[in-house]
Amino acid sequence: MPALIVGNWKMNGLGEAVAEIAEMAGSGASSRRVGLWIAPPFTLIDRAVIVSAGSVKIGGQDCHHKDSGAHTGCVSAPMLADLGAGFVIVGHSERRRDNGERDADVRAKAMAGKAAGLEVILCIGETRDERDAGETNAVLSAQLAGSLPDDAEALIIAYEPVWAIGTGLVPTLDDVAAAHAHIRSQLVARYGAAGHGVRILYGGSVTPANAADLLRVADVGGVLVGGASLTAASLLAIASAAP
Numbered sequence: 001m002p003a004l005i006v007g008n009w010k011m012n013g014l015g016e017a018v019a020e021i022a023e024m025a026g027s028g029a030s031s032r033r034v035g036l037w038i039a040p041p042f043t044l045i046d047r048a049v050i051v052s053a054g055s056v057k058i059g060g061q062d063c064h065h066k067d068s069g070a071h072t073g074c075v076s077a078p079m080l081a082d083l084g085a086g087f088v089i090v091g092h093s094e095r096r097r098d099n100g101e102r103d104a105d106v107r108a109k110a111m112a113g114k115a116a117g118l119e120v121i122l123c124i125g126e127t128r129d130e131r132d133a134g135e136t137n138a139v140l141s142a143q144l145a146g147s148l149p150d151d152a153e154a155l156i157i158a159y160e161p162v163w164a165i166g167t168g169l170v171p172t173l174d175d176v177a178a179a180h181a182h183i184r185s186q187l188v189a190r191y192g193a194a195g196h197g198v199r200i201l202y203g204g205s206v207t208p209a210n211a212a213d214l215l216r217v218a219d220v221g222g223v224l225v226g227g228a229s230l231t232a233a234s235l236l237a238i239a240s241a242a243p
């Protein structure tokens, strides 16, 4: 399976930033060897879809669990699909932290994304305190139990240790392998054979310098990149590190 490199721009990017996506698309990096996806802020999705010319898949960073209605400031999964988005990220720890989203909310969003025809990247991960207390696997299991959608179709899991996001800290490669193996076991327990087909990404302080090592870890099917995804030069350097 070719590695999947996903950039999450978070709350970054004004209009001129779509030039970075155009450069990524024009690079030819997105190929059978590597998939290149970008989740810009909602405000740039329309323009990003146009400049990506089908070479970079564009997605949303979140969606509401309902299709429409009186929810000021929210964006639904069908609205993302209508713009030409192909995927949506749900359950990012920053949304859990800033917006109080719980596993049940994340599950509803994942179901909404799938119903709209989007691929869904569902984020899970432990805090530093939880890791230090030896609770990593228990936390991951609980998050998966509460947030997984009904079936494994169009589902991707992103393992993002909260303490590794934006900090420059990265788990050891053995710890990444152990977490991914645990997530895989939970997916198979939940979905049976279909659980083997769910891609698992690693996210948290991925850079051009550490991407090659992370992408070689067993069952790391790609990376979810924040800060290092904001420029074409940086993201393409990560993509070129894929084995």
Ligand SMILES: O=C[C@H](O)COP(=O)(O)O
Binding pocket: 008, 092, 160, 164, 165, 166, 167, 203, 204, 205, 206, 224, 225, 226, 227, 228
């Ligand atoms: O969604 C991306 C992750 O939160 C990782 O962010 P980061 O690469 O800036 O640590």
